[in-house]
C-alpha cells in the first residue's frame with residue numbers, strides 16, 4: 001500500500017504575480033517531493049475585501065519596490081515576469097473574476113489542462129501585457145492550450161456550480177487566515193496543517209514538510 005502524501009493546496013489569482021512565482025515553485029517541487037499538489041483558483045478581490053486589505057500596488061513605494069522585486073525573482077527562479085504598462089489601471093480598475101471562473105471551469109471539465117491554462121493566463125497579463133478580461137481573451141487562451149471542449153468551459157463559467165467553487169475556495173482560504181495571494185495550505189499525513197502567505201516561504205514549507213529546500217530547481221522549469 002502506498003504511503004499517504006502530504007497535501008499542498010495553492011490558492012491563487014492570476015492578477016497576482018507572486019502567485020505565479022509560487023505556482024511555478026510548487027509545480028517544480030511537486031516533481032521532487034512526494035506531495036499531492038492541488039491548484040485552487042480563488043478570487044483575490046474577495047479575499048482583500050474580507051480581510052480589510054488592499055493591493056500593495058496602491059501604496060506607491062510598495063509598487064516601486066514590487067517591480068524591482070519581480071526582477072530579482074525572475075533572476076532567481078528563471079522566470080520572465082513583466083508588469084503590463086497599464087498595471088495600475090488593471091490592479092485598481094479590472095476584475096479577474098471571469099478568468100478565475102475559467103480556471104474553475106477548466107478544473108471541472110478538463111482538469112489535466114488546469115496547470116497549462118493557469119500559466120497561459122499569467123503569461124498573457126504578466127509577460128506579454130495582453131488582456132485576460134474579455135470573451136475574446138478567453139477564446140485565445142482556449143486555443144493556445146488546445147482545450148478539447150471550449151464551449152463546455154465557456155458555458156460552465158456562467159454556471160452557479162462554478163461560482164460556488166470559487167466562493168468555497170475563498171471561504172477555505174479566509175477561514176485559514178488568508179489576507180492575500182498566493183496562499184498555500186500544507187496538510188501533513190498526520191493531519192497537522194499550516195498556512196503560508198507569499199512565494200517567499202518555500203524554505204518554511206520545506207521545513208514543515210521535513211523535505212529539503214534546494215533553491216529554484218531550474219532543471220524542472222516549465223517552458224515559457
Ligand SMILES: N[C@@H](CCC(=O)N[C@@H](CS)C(=O)NCC(=O)O)C(=O)O
Nearest residue numbers: 016017018056179180181198199200
Ligand atoms: N512577500 C510576498 C509578497 C506577496 C504579495 O505581495 N502578494 C500580493 C498579491 S500579488 C498580496 O496579496 N498582498 C497582500 C498583502 O501584502 O497584504 C512574496 O514575495 O510572494
